[in-house]
Amino acid sequence: MTDWNPLFLGIIAIATLVMALIQIGAVVFAARIGAQVQQLASTVQHDIQPLIARANAIAEEASRTATIATAQAQKIDRLVTDLTRRVDETSLVIQEAVITPAREGLAIVAAVKAGLGALRSFRDLRGRPGRVEDEDALFIG
Numbered sequence: 001m002t003d004w005n006p007l008f009l010g011i012i013a014i015a016t017l018v019m020a021l022i023q024i025g026a027v028v029f030a031a032r033i034g035a036q037v038q039q040l041a042s043t044v045q046h047d048i049q050p051l052i053a054r055a056n057a058i059a060e061e062a063s064r065t066a067t068i069a070t071a072q073a074q075k076i077d078r079l080v081t082d083l084t085r086r087v088d089e090t091s092l093v094i095q096e097a098v099i100t101p102a103r104e105g106l107a108i109v110a111a112v113k114a115g116l117g118a119l120r121s122f123r124d125l126r127g128r129p130g131r132v133e134d135e136d137a138l139f140i141g
Helices: 005-127 130-138
Strands: none
């Protein structure tokens, strides 16, 4: 019989050599891929840093703008409140300075009219004594 052991050992050695070459190729390929990924990550990080810095600057500017807008809104609120208070004070001053004396003046005019009306009716009564009796006859009570 022929000795097949050296042949099988040779086949096993060749298969092991092929597997070792495939594994070395895979390791080299993985190393190249890893280097490319690291280079890509470095490039992305380098490109993204200015964008992140710009986004931070925009956020800070927005924060400052919001702070300024809040301060301006508070100033406007104080201005409107002060204006409303001054309008109320002015209307009170006008009422006290103009309207109240005008009412008092109208009251004096009405009193003078009433007094003159009373004097006229008193004079009319003195001139016609029978008139009171005529009015009494019309009274239903």
